[in-house]
Amino acid sequence: MIWLIGGTSESVLIAETLLAQGLLCLVSVTTKSAIDLYPKTDLITVKVGALSFEKMITLAETYGIEKIVDASHPYAAAVSQSAIELSQQLQIPYLRYERPQVSPDNSFPIIELDSFDTLVNGDYLHDHRVLLTVGYKALPQFQSWHQKATLFARVLPSVSSVENALEAGFSPKQLIALRPPVSYELEKALCEQWQISLIVTKASGKAGGEDIKRQVATALGIPLIVIRRPELAYPQKTSKLESVVNFCCEHG
Structure with a gap:
């Protein structure tokens, strides 16, 4: 099962793409309103609420998580840090999906x-x-x-x-x-x-x-x-949906 840490509009697209590949997904979000954004299918389980590190471990072990895709908000640094620590402790492959940065326009000072x-x-x-x-x-x-x-x-x-x-x-x-x-x-x-x-x-x-x-x-x-976005040492990071799918589908 893939654990998709949600919180962004892109995480919904990622979930839809993974489900189209027939992959089982656990999605974690912070608000109840986010539940309705995700597809209704037996392939997906949505968990709502803030997660302590201990709860994250319990979820990973309960659902037999094999891969972690972190698509949380760019400023949810604490969530990402906990997910990285979890992946290292339980030896679960981790991938950060980072929404692309806006290209600077040098014609106007920012x-x-x-x-x-x-x-x-x-x-x-x-x-x-x-x-x-x-x-x-x-x-x-x-x-x-x-x-x-x-x-x-x-x-x-x-x-x-x-x-x-x-x-x-x-x-x-x-x-x-x-x-x-x-x-x-x-x-x-x-x-x-x-x-x-x-x-x-x-x-x-x-x-x-x-x-x-x-x-x-x-x-x-x-x-x-x-x-600026918080700087974290992500083990792996991508801004491409194709890379997320490849990561989730590859074995080992």
Whole structure:
């Protein structure tokens, strides 16, 4: 059985492709809403919820996992690290599927930073009207900036996302709940409506709308700050679906 660690739109395509090969799949996701994204077939089992390292070991042993495909979000570093440790401890082959990076456009300057800590401890946001498209989990790190900048955030339309944003000091008028993908026209209109002077995003690739944000920042002539992906020492990594299928189908 293949263990597909989900969490991205690409993981659904990977699951569909593996099932078409007749491979048994265990898929792990963090939210119940993600269950409906995957095919309904006896070949697939979907597990929901955060997994401790101990639970991951139990799952691997219970389902007789033979291969691990890590297609978790580029910023879910803790999940990937646990999966790598699990593969090493139980000697299960591991492959990281990494969504492709957006090719840089040298015609417009992008500010790339290594972490949110670097961003909030610097002076990048001062006096700006900032649109944060970084996920609700990162919003608490910006609490100290509510008095030094005008912050707005786009979050997923879920109760937990909105509640966490409110707890991080964002008022309802500073929030908009939208499910990606967000079109160029809508992203640009939102920035114009809020008179945004700076956009902050993660290097989430085209699937995460990074290319759209780059286009909008260029069109409006405003700075774009991109937080780089965490760097991990993946045993194996690919951005090609074909390589994932070959990895899962090969014996040994």
